[in-house]
Every structure is written in C-alpha cells, then in structure tokens.
Amino acid sequence: MNFTGTNNSNYIPITRDVGGLQYQAPQYVVDNVGNVITRYPVAYVSGTKAKVKAVFETSAISDRYIRGLGPNITGGQILFPSQKCSHESGKMTYKEIKADIEFTNNTVDYWDDFEIKWQFSTDNVNWVDMGTSKNQMYVTYKEPYIPSAYGWDIDGHGEETKAYHTILHLGCKNAEGQNTGNNVVDIIYNDGFKFVNNHDKVYRADGAGPIKYWGAPTSNPTIPEYYWKTSGLLQALSGTCGGWAVFYEDVLRIQGIKTSTISTVTYTEYVLSSSDLTKLDSDIKSFFGNEETNVKKLPPDVQGYTGTRSDFFVKKWNLNSTVPFVMNEYENSNPSDFTLANGKIIKVEEQTGASGQGNIDPRSEFENHAIVKYNNKYYDPSYGSAIANDANSWETPALDGFGSIVFYQKEAKKSYVNWVGHLNDTSPQAKIKP
Amino acid sequence: MILPLKPKLNLKLYIMKRYLFSLVFLFLTIHLISQSIKLDSIIDKNDGCFLLVLKLNNEILDTFSKSSFKIKLIDSYYTDNIISYIYEAPLHIGYDKYIKTDSGWVWSNTSGMIARNPSRITSAPIPALIKESKKKREYKIIADDLVSIKVDGVETIKDCNDFRIEREAREREYQEWIKKREQEKK
Numbered sequence: 001m002n003f004t005g006t007n008n009s010n011y012i013p014i015t016r017d018v019g020g021l022q023y024q025a026p027q028y029v030v031d032n033v034g035n036v037i038t039r040y041p042v043a044y045v046s047g048t049k050a051k052v053k054a055v056f057e058t059s060a061i062s063d064r065y066i067r068g069l070g071p072n073i074t075g076g077q078i079l080f081p082s083q084k085c086s087h088e089s090g091k092m093t094y095k096e097i098k099a100d101i102e103f104t105n106n107t108v109d110y111w112d113d114f115e116i117k118w119q120f121s122t123d124n125v126n127w128v129d130m131g132t133s134k135n136q137m138y139v140t141y142k143e144p145y146i147p148s149a150y151g152w153d154i155d156g157h158g159e160e161t162k163a164y165h166t167i168l169h170l171g172c173k174n175a176e177g178q179n180t181g182n183n184v185v186d187i188i189y190n191d192g193f194k195f196v197n198n199h200d201k202v203y204r205a206d207g208a209g210p211i212k213y214w215g216a217p218t219s220n221p222t223i224p225e226y227y228w229k230t231s232g233l234l235q236a237l238s239g240t241c242g243g244w245a246v247f248y249e250d251v252l253r254i255q256g257i258k259t260s261t262i263s264t265v266t267y268t269e270y271v272l273s274s275s276d277l278t279k280l281d282s283d284i285k286s287f288f289g290n291e292e293t294n295v296k297k298l299p300p301d302v303q304g305y306t307g308t309r310s311d312f313f314v315k316k317w318n319l320n321s322t323v324p325f326v327m328n329e330y331e332n333s334n335p336s337d338f339t340l341a342n343g344k345i346i347k348v349e350e351q352t353g354a355s356g357q358g359n360i361d362p363r364s365e366f367e368n369h370a371i372v373k374y375n376n377k378y379y380d381p382s383y384g385s386a387i388a389n390d391a392n393s394w395e396t397p398a399l400d401g402f403g404s405i406v407f408y409q410k411e412a413k414k415s416y417v418n419w420v421g422h423l424n425d426t427s428p429q430a431k432i433k434p
Numbered sequence: 435m436i437l438p439l440k441p442k443l444n445l446k447l448y449i450m451k452r453y454l455f456s457l458v459f460l461f462l463t464i465h466l467i468s469q470s471i472k473l474d475s476i477i478d479k480n481d482g483c484f485l486l487v488l489k490l491n492n493e494i495l496d497t498f499s500k501s502s503f504k505i506k507l508i509d510s511y512y513t514d515n516i517i518s519y520i521y522e523a524p525l526h527i528g529y530d531k532y533i534k535t536d537s538g539w540v541w542s543n544t545s546g547m548i549a550r551n552p553s554r555i556t557s558a559p560i561p562a563l564i565k566e567s568k569k570k571r572e573y574k575i576i577a578d579d580l581v582s583i584k585v586d587g588v589e590t591i592k593d594c595n596d597f598r599i600e601r602e603a604r605e606r607e608y609q610e611w612i613k614k615r616e617q618e619k620k
Contacts, residue, residue, distance in 0.1 A: 059610075116549070117475070152559050152560075152561040152564055153560075153561035156558075156559065158559065208560060225555070225559070225564065228555075228558075228559045240557045240558070241557045241558055242556075242557060242558040242559045262558075264558055265558075285608060285611055286528070290608070292604065292608045293601045293604045293605055293608070294496075296471060296546070296547050298525055298526060298547075298550065299549075299550045300550075301550065301554065301556050301560070302560055302562055302563055315436075327502075331503055331524040331525055332502035332503045333482075333502065333503055333504050334481070334482040334483055334484075334502050335502055336481065336502070348618070366556075366557045367556050367557070367558055367562070368556050368558040369557060369558060370558035370559075407523065407525070407526060407547060409545070411541040412497075412498055412499050412500050412541060413500050413501070414500070414501035414502065414503070414528075415501065415502040415503070416502070416503060416524070416525060
C-alpha cells in the first residue's frame with residue numbers, strides 16, 4: 001500500500017534516522033500468508049487529506065468494489081472511498097485516492113498503528129473484511145518549515161532541516177492533540193526533553209539511546225562538525241549543545257513553527273573585558289605568587305579575536321569567592337589537586353551534575369552554549385531544565401560562575417586551570433543573544 | 435691460466451646469495467632504525483597523567499613533560515644536549531625545550547604556547563571558527579628555538595626566545611607589583 005500526496009504541503013517524506021535516505025512507497029507490504037514485509041512510518045500535514053493506493057493479490061475472476069476504513073478523528077471516521085477495481089494478472093489495484101475527510105486542521109496527531117481496514121464487495125453494499133494495514137502515522141501542526149537558506153552563519157544549522165523519523169516522533173507523539181503554537185512548543189519540550197526524575201529522556205524512534213549530551217565519542221580536541229548537526233546527533237546518539245539546540249529546533253520546524261531561533265550564551269562574547277583582565281592579572285599575582293610567570297592566559301577560541309578567552313561554569317561546582325582558581329575538570333583528562341610552591345592548592349572542585357541528556361555528569365566549563373528561544377522564552381534541550389521566561393531565569397539556576405581558563409606550566413608539569421572571577425548571583429551576568 | 439667456466443647453476447646460486455645478502459642488510463637497517471632514540475607520549479600508570487618520554491628501543495631513558503591533559507607529539511628536534519618538541523594539547527599548541535646539564539635535563543624558559551589549538555571546536559558552532567579549522571596547518575622546528583608555522587602554505591617563523599623575553603618582562607612587572615604592594619601596606 002502506498003501513501004502519497006504533494007510533498008511537504010500535504011504528504012511529508014520521512015528521512016531515515018541513519019543513512020539519510022527517505023522511506024519510499026510502498027509503506028506497507030504483507031505477503032499472502034499475512035507476514036508483514038514492510039511497515040514504514042507515514043506523515044501528513046494537518047488540515048489535509050491522506051492519499052492512498054493499494055494493490056491486492058486476488059484469485060477473483062470478476063471485478064470488486066474495494067474501500068478502506070480508517071480511524072475516527074474529530075470529523076468522523078476516515079474513509080477511503082469505494083471504487084470499482086478490475087482484476088488483472090491475479091491483482092486488483094485500488095487507484096490513488098484521497099480520504100473523504102482531512103486530518104483536523106492545526107492539530108498535531110499521532111497513531112502508533114494507523115489502521116485501515118480494507119474491505120471488498122461485489123455489490124458496493126455488503127462488505128467483507130480482507131485485511132488491515134497498520135502504519136505509524138504522524139500529523140503535524142502546520143506545514144513543515146524548511147528554510148531554503150541555511151548554514152552556520154545563517155540560521156546556526158549546518159544542514160537542511162529534514163523530517164527525520166525521530167524528529168516527527170518526538171514532535172507528534174508528545175504534542176498529540178495540541179492546536180496552538182505555544183502549546184506545541186512547550187509540550188514537546190516539557191514531555192519530550194525536560195527531565196522529571198530521569199535524565200535518560202530522549203531516544204531515537206527505533207528505541208536506540210538514550211541520546212547523550214557530550215557523550216562518547218564527543219571529546220576534544222577534535223570534535224567534527226557532525227556533533228553540531230541533527231543528522232550527526234541521530235547517528236552518533238550524542239551531540240554538543242549546538243547539536244541538541246538544532247535538533248530541538250528541527251522538531252519545532254517540522255511542526256511548522258517558524259519563529260524559533262538558536263540563542264548563544266557566552267560570558268563576555270568570548271573575550272574578557274578590560275576590567276576582568278585587570279582582575280585576572282591581579283588574581284594570578286596574588287594566588288600564584290612568584291610562580292606568576294608559570295601562568296599563561298589563553299586566547300579566545302574564535303580566530304581573529306585577540307585578548308583572553310572568557311568562559312562560564314555550568315553547575316555544579318564547589319566555588320568560593322575567596323579562591324579564584326580551581327582545577328579544570330574537562331580539558332584535563334586526569335585532574336587532581338595541585339599544591340603550589342607558596343602552599344596554595346589548586347583544587348578539583350567540580351561536583352557531579354548538573355545532569356545533561358543521558359549523561360549524569362557532562363562537561364561543566366564552556367566558552368559558549370546553545371539554547372533555543374521562542375516567543376521570548378528559553379528552552380535548553382541539552383540539560384532538560386525548566387522553560388525560562390527570560391534570559392536571566394535561564395542563567396540563574398544553570399550557572400555557578402564566570403571567568404576564564406589559564407594554562408599553568410611549572411617546568412614539566414602542565415595543567416589547565418579555571419579562573420572563577422565572579423560567582424553567579426541573581427543579576428544577569430552572561431550575554432545571551434538573541 | 436685457464437679459468438673454469440661457471441656452470442649455469444653457479445650463476446643462480448650467486449644471484450640467490452646476493453638476494454639473501456640484500457635481505458639481511460635490509461633487516462639490519464630496519465633493526466638499527468627501530469633502535470634509534472625517539473620521544474613518545476605515554477600514560478603514567480601511577481596517577482594517570484600523560485608523560486612525554488625519551489625512549490631507546492622501548493626502554494624509557496628520561497621523562498620530560500607531565501600533563502593532566504592528553505598531548506600529541508607534532509614535531510621534535512634533538513642534538514646531543516638539546517631536546518625540543520611541538521605538541522598539541524586540548525586548548526593550545528605548545529613548544530617545549532630541555533637542555534642537558536650535569537644534573538640532567540633542565541627545562542628551558544624558551545618553552546611556551548605557540549597558538550590556540552585550531553582543531554578544537556566549541557560547544558556551540560561559531561561560523562568563523564569552522565572556516566578556520568578547515569585550514570591546513572603545519573608546525574615544524576627548523577632550528578634551535580625557531581618554529582615554522584604554515585597556515586594554508588603561508589609561513590611565519592616563531593622565535594621562541596620571545597617566550598623568555600616575555601617571562602623576564604613579567605618577572606620584572608611582578609617584582610614591581612610586590613614592591614608597590616608592600617609600600618601600600620606601609
């Protein structure tokens with residue numbers, strides 16, 4: 001049986017999560033003894049009608065009427081109308097036809113088994129069951145939003161938005177029955193991404209996962225672009241915050257949400273301010289004493305930016321405003337307390353958490369972080385935290401401090417050390433754009 | 435004198451002997467090369483730190499750098515009394531030099547950080563960084579304390595004496611800061 005239609009305005013071609021190829025018709029095939037050979041997922045836009053074509057093997061020698069009875073929706077039972085089918089070479093073809101009613105307009109819907117009971121009749125009055133087809137069916141809130149222009153410097157996506165199976169599954173299953181953009185966005189996030197008691201929240205449609213935030217093999221120094229993309233995240237079952245943000249935004253786009261954006265968090269846009277630099281220099285001298293020359297400030301990650309890098313520290317750290325230097329826990333593969341010649345100790349103060357997707361203790365120090373903004377609210381799919389009504393409502397519970405990373409080298413001994421110039425208070429301290 | 439004619443069989447034997455001799459020579463050469471001194475990055479089994487060691491035939495002769503982070507050796511330079519190398523660390527590319535003294539290898543203050551690590555990519559994508567990370571970079575020690583940095587074929591030379599000069603300047607600045615602080619206390 002084939003599901004068809006006009007691409008994306010009615011019928012939504014679904015891309016396989018792994019490999020990037022689309023599921024092709026026929027989406028449902030059963031053999032003569034009832035074994036299901038093919039059962040692919042299918043998707044339509046709300047307010048439009050499903051369209052099907054079916055071929056039946058038959059021993060009948062005369063023409064038959066065939067019809068399909070679908071599930072009940074708001075407007076009644078979906079019916080694929082009766083049509084007279086002639087037999088040819090042992091087959092009868094139910095020609096491509098639209099359902100009698102459309103899926104409820106502007107309403108998300110989902111069936112794990114979208115059943116069509118197929119019947120035949122000799123008189124178009126009395127009907128006999130001849131089998132049932134079952135497909136996963138996804139109905140999106142609106143026509144998918146697939147921007148024609150995309151790119152890292154255009155929309156923060158490194159690839160075209162596609163209706164991956166998991167993207168549709170997370171969107172339609174969680175927002176089933178929702179009929180406003182706000183509710184679609186919020187409920188997909190709250191039910192699909194936000195942690196309640198468990199950080200193993202997001203799985204691929206085939207059950208693989210959980211998909212992880214900074215899970216192996218996402219490790220520096222050579223993270224390929226792969227982990228910033230929806231396709232990479234689905235294949236590797238792991239992604240950075242950039243990967244999680246575009247993934248969640250792709251879920252929204254496929255539901256037809258057009259006005260979300262990727263928002264980037266930095267401390268001071270990658271480069272320390274002059275006042276922070278003065279504070280850092282002073283803190284280095286006070287803390288490291290005559291070992292001061294063993295400390296080297298690091299440049300920003302952004303090529304072309306001069307100055308000293310700025311970083312922020314995601315929960316959880318045991319930070320203290322009187323101890324400005326702590327051991328870096330991520331760039332150092334094997335961090336341990338280190339005592340300076342003056343007796344001061346650079347301590348490992350990173351604590352377990354905050355949990356990220358599928359990862360109880362992900363990396364906790366960053367130069368930037370990607371979240372999603374919609375309708376002036378902020379959504380952080382990487383950490384599954386509560387929806388924030390403004391930027392500071394995201395920042396306050398998420399971060400512990402702000403500063404930089406320095407390189408400490410005392411002769412043969414080398415480590416990266418975090419400078420925590422400021423603890424997070426309740427005022428806005430990070431730059432969150434837009 | 436009449437030389438006896440070499441039968442054909444002897445000629446074959448002669449070729450075989452030459453062939454075997456070549457094989458033995460090749461084997462010995464490979465064996466000698468494999469015995470040559472080399473730097474290697476290993477993990478310290480005691481504390482999990484990353485060590486850069488000097489090896490001779492898999493035997494550790496000396497340990498140099500000890501870091502909390504993974505390092506990858508990019509290039510190295512040896513003389514009888516100098517060992518220097520370029521390494522890639524998670525956040526930077528570094529140059530280290532050691533000088534042999536009577537009391538062993540001593541770290542040189544011409545060691546330092548050459549550049550940020552260009553292959554490191556941030557958590558959220560930064561378009562400018564992506565373009566930069568695709569450029570081909572080569573780092574090579576061309577002479578004692580001189581490093582060649584090639585970015586897409588464009589070469590710059592880093593004089594590592596700059597690291598020493600910078601350290602000395604910072605040391606003076608630090609001493610002035612201490613003096614000023616003490617005066618303020620009075």
